[in-house]
Amino acid sequence: MNDKPPVPTEIRLRRKTRLLELSYEDGHQAQLPCEYLRVFSPSAEVQGHGPGQAVLMVGKESVNITAIEPVGHYAVRLRFDDGHDSGLFTWAYLDHLASKQEENWQDYLQRLDEVGYKRRDPKPVEQSG
Secondary structure, three states: OOOOOOOOOEEEEEOOOOEEEEEOOOOOEEEEEHHHHHHOOOOHHHHOOOOOOOOOOOOOOOOOEEEEEEEOOOEEEEEEOOOOOOOEEEHHHHHHHHHOHHHHHHHHHHHHHHOOOOOOOOOOOOOOO
């Protein structure tokens, strides 16, 4: 029995569309928006220090990733352009985010609605020279 999470064979940041693409050996891919990754960061800042302590992140529509850093053979650290970089995205957590993306996103949108926050269109990505 193999309980190991799938390990991406390639991780590609699509800066212009703000997507992190994960490719796997079996051919499947996942596309995770930067905003989604930021608001579901595994960091204590976002998740809190215990059950029910998660913090609702707002205003992250235009967030992008500035760096992807490997952490051992089990995770990556994503550095976001809003300064957030304290979450370690393990392979298991990335797999969870990909498999529950629609459900998680709808829950997030509902929580935003409950606090009266209206999402804005993301700002265009600035092109660097």
